[in-house]
Amino acid sequence: MIDGTASVKRGLGWQERLRCTKCRYVGNHYKLYNKVERKGFGRRAAQINVGLQIGIASTSIGNTGTCRILNTANIISPSKSFKQTGTNKIIAALLL
Numbered sequence: 332m333i334d335g336t337a338s339v340k341r342g343l344g345w346q347e348r349l350r351c352t353k354c355r356y357v358g359n360h361y362k363l364y365n366k367v368e369r370k371g372f373g374r375r376a377a378q379i380n381v382g383l384q385i386g387i388a389s390t391s392i393g394n395t396g397t398c399r400i401l402n403t404a405n406i407i408s409p410s411k412s413f414k415q416t417g418t419n420k421i422i423a424a425l426l427l
Contacts, residue, residue, distance in 0.1 A: 332349065332350060332351075332352055333347050333348075333349060333350075334347070334348050334349065334350035334357065337350075337357075337360070339360060340407070340409075341364070341377055341380070342376075342377060342379070342380035342383070342409040342413060342414075342417070343364075343377070343379045343380055343383060343406070343409060344362065344363060344364030344377035344379050344380060345363045345364070346360040346361065346362050346363065347360065347361060347363060348360045348361065362377075364377040364378065364379055365377070365378045366378065367381050376417070380409070380417060381417070381421065383397070383409075383414070383417070384414065384417040384418045384420070384421040385421055387414065387418050388418050388421050388422050394411050394414045394415055394418070395411070397414065398411065398414075
């Protein structure tokens with residue numbers, strides 16, 4: 332079964348692992364999202380998070396409106412600071 336206590340959230344992407352209820356086996360975490368290829372150091376962003384940032388940057392809805400839409404759809408929204416940081420990176424990349 333999926334070990335819900337060990338779930339890891341990365342914006343809108345999740346990492347899950349399996350745990351056996353009969354024995355003590357616990358699997359490795361698996362990413363349920365694709366990563367964006369890029370140069371440089373640090374963690375690579377999830378494609379779903381980059382798509383969200385591009386959508387925020389290209390419309391007038393903003394981070395607050397995005398939170399409201401995701402919460403209305405019963406989707407746990409990333410924090411506003413996470414989205415703002417991502418949006419700033421996307422805008423800087425688009426301007427270069």
